[in-house]
Amino acid sequence: MNEQVIIFDTTLRDGEQSPGISLDVLEKLEIAEQLARLNVDYIEAGFPVASQGDFEAVQAIARRVEGPSIAALSRTQLRDVDRCWEALRDAERARIHIFISTSPSHLTHMLKMTNETVINEVKASVAHARSYTDDVEFSPQDATRTPLEFLYEVLQVAVDNGAGTINIPDTVGYGIPADFGHMVEEVRRNVHGEYVISSHCHNDLGLATANSLAAVAAGARQVECCVNGIGERAGNAALEEVVMALRVRSDLFDGLGTQVHTEELAKASRLVSRLTGYPVQYNKSVVGRNAFAHESGIHQHGVLAERSTYEVIDASAVGQQGSQIILGKHSGRHAFTSTLHDMGFDLAGDALNAAFERFKEMADRKSEITEADLEAIVTDELGVAIADRFELVSLSVASVSGESAKASVIVKIDGKEVTADANGNGMVDAIGKALSEATGISAQLTGFTVASVTGGVDALGDVVVTLQTPEAEVSGRGISTDIVEASARAYLNGLNRLLRAGEKASNTETP
Numbered sequence: 001m002n003e004q005v006i007i008f009d010t011t012l013r014d015g016e017q018s019p020g021i022s023l024d025v026l027e028k029l030e031i032a033e034q035l036a037r038l039n040v041d042y043i044e045a046g047f048p049v050a051s052q053g054d055f056e057a058v059q060a061i062a063r064r065v066e067g068p069s070i071a072a073l074s075r076t077q078l079r080d081v082d083r084c085w086e087a088l089r090d091a092e093r094a095r096i097h098i099f100i101s102t103s104p105s106h107l108t109h110m111l112k113m114t115n116e117t118v119i120n121e122v123k124a125s126v127a128h129a130r131s132y133t134d135d136v137e138f139s140p141q142d143a144t145r146t147p148l149e150f151l152y153e154v155l156q157v158a159v160d161n162g163a164g165t166i167n168i169p170d171t172v173g174y175g176i177p178a179d180f181g182h183m184v185e186e187v188r189r190n191v192h193g194e195y196v197i198s199s200h201c202h203n204d205l206g207l208a209t210a211n212s213l214a215a216v217a218a219g220a221r222q223v224e225c226c227v228n229g230i231g232e233r234a235g236n237a238a239l240e241e242v243v244m245a246l247r248v249r250s251d252l253f254d255g256l257g258t259q260v261h262t263e264e265l266a267k268a269s270r271l272v273s274r275l276t277g278y279p280v281q282y283n284k285s286v287v288g289r290n291a292f293a294h295e296s297g298i299h300q301h302g303v304l305a306e307r308s309t310y311e312v313i314d315a316s317a318v319g320q321q322g323s324q325i326i327l328g329k330h331s332g333r334h335a336f337t338s339t340l341h342d343m344g345f346d347l348a349g350d351a352l353n354a355a356f357e358r359f360k361e362m363a364d365r366k367s368e369i370t371e372a373d374l375e376a377i378v379t380d381e382l383g384v385a386i387a388d389r390f391e392l393v394s395l396s397v398a399s400v401s402g403e404s405a406k407a408s409v410i411v412k413i414d415g416k417e418v419t420a421d422a423n424g425n426g427m428v429d430a431i432g433k434a435l436s437e438a439t440g441i442s443a444q445l446t447g448f449t450v451a452s453v454t455g456g457v458d459a460l461g462d463v464v465v466t467l468q469t470p471e472a473e474v475s476g477r478g479i480s481t482d483i484v485e486a487s488a489r490a491y492l493n494g495l496n497r498l499l500r501a502g503e504k505a506s507n508t509e510t511p
């Protein structure tokens, strides 16, 4: 097997140091379980001396999470090391990670320590940690602003006292790939003994992933990183970026790989985003919602012909849904025709040209073109009649705070009126359940947006819903001066579309 790069995940330690993030024990455990499914090599679970809560979280993860080794952070103070071990001691495999600053800036202004004191602190703390475990990591904080000769000296002391991993933290994101890679090479040349060299890069200049890869190219065999790139200030190297870059460009890294189960990346990203409250930017590489979305005609033409024309990663390899063709003002006829085909409309010649022109006019005015819009183009502009089987006759909804909402609907189905009632967790939920009951089609509501079409007190509300079944996903749109009624119309519009999608699929299946 090829040599591997060790993935040291620090989402629960450095990631949690992001302003505004505070994870409780259960939340940390939930993320740690997902990190285990991701198959990272190390989970840095926290900084036990920081608080009783963090101590308990590290202890719970050490006791319960199977698979990865569990690490925790410690200053050089011996009571920190003791507390760290106390939290970690029940893990199957545990690592104590000790750090102290080494740069003139930190030593003069912050720690007020001499180089000699730092050396003594490192000696004593690393040796003390080794009395607990064979697996000790040492980090010289602010390494990239530390004079090289002192850096070698500190790291040599750490190795001589039993640190098996030495980390090069670019604490303030000061490194540039070429010089950071050079620093890693020089450390390898000048620090003697048996150790794994690691990188820990921050993103202040947007270079955390690039610097981590430069470190690997220079001989680092551990990368410290966080899911979604969260962490102090601008964050840490993003785990998903480092892992996928090593995989996609293994030709440049002597076939070095990681053990990460990449199909779990999107799930890990969503979980960390949900529990930390930190959104993932749309255009975030690998896990962003646009990472596999194509809006421009030339790209869509390529992707429809062969995915790899505009994608270097297969979405399914990272647990994402697949390539998405998004219609907008930059789209062309290939994507337009293909989307209409998927909706059951096969247009050609003049009909296609007329519909395409209407679509472009609409796209100049609207940023999001939904299936409902396309259907409107085909029906309104080209006179293709699409009969809706379900028609809303009446709706009544009641909601009292603290109680579940109640909805009653009357739906006309093939000329006959069907009544249904349902309770729900909120008005939209109750309406959805009542409409599903009346029509016999159940679906999961996976998207709901409201916009106002016009201004003023009688503004028209425009509701777009996304409904999902195991077989299909459709959007539905409803417009009314009453948002609740607009929601019901959108929901029923989606159910009509699901019905047509089902009929179309069964027609296609018939030999």
Ligand SMILES: CC(=O)SCCNC(=O)CCNC(=O)[C@H](O)C(C)(C)COP(=O)(O)OP(=O)(O)OC[C@H]1O[C@@H](n2cnc3c(N)ncnc32)[C@H](O)[C@@H]1OP(=O)(O)O
Pocket: 014, 017, 047, 049, 050, 051, 074, 075, 076, 077, 099, 100, 101, 110, 111, 141, 171, 232
């Ligand atoms: C680059 C990094 O990410 S480093 C990790 C940063 N993470 C955190 O700081 C999160 C957790 N931290 C905390 O909860 C608190 O800062 C604690 C509990 C660790 C310490 O709290 P306090 O005792 O109130 O000290 P405070 O945070 O104000 O100052 C830091 C102290 O640690 C000392 N210190 C800082 N780094 C180290 C180190 N690596 N080794 C030894 N001492 C250190 C400082 O000199 C200062 O000591 P002083 O109080 O004697 O002046």
Ligand SMILES: CC(C)C(=O)C(=O)O
Pocket: 014, 073, 099, 139, 140, 141, 142, 167, 169, 170, 171, 172, 200, 202
């Ligand atoms: C504790 C160390 C590794 C750190 O987070 C940093 O220097 O950024």
Ligand SMILES: [Mg+2]
Pocket: 014, 169, 171, 200, 202, 232
């Ligand atoms: Mg850090």
